[in-house]
Amino acid sequence: MIDLERETQETTQVTKGKNGRTFQTYETKYVDTGELVGKREETTTYYATGELKKIKQKRFDANGNLLKERNIKYFKDGRQPEIEME
Structure with missing residues (x-):
């Protein structure tokens, strides 16, 4: 659980893969x-x-336990994206 009284900082790492x-x-x-x-x-x-x-x-807690997973699927035909929760 995040202590809202303390300051946090987010770091980002981006890796490019195939295709x-x-x-x-x-x-x-x-x-x-x-x-x-x-x-x-x-x-x-x-x-x-x-x-x-x-x-x-995928969202994880401080211990590395998976809390939430979802997929956002986009369509080439202009339909709105779909969200799939796992």
Whole structure:
């Protein structure tokens, strides 16, 4: 649980994969101690045309336990994105 009285800072690491896929890791830590508060990972994939295809998000607590996972699927035909919770 995050202590709202303490200041936190988020760092981001981005790694490029094959076919334009990107992997992003966001870590939130307390500024005063460097203690990890939580982490979020995102994997982004694209259609061959370069348009956004899917964003897979995972949220973890300070101990690395998976709290939430969801996929945001995008369509080339103009439909609104769909969110799939896992």
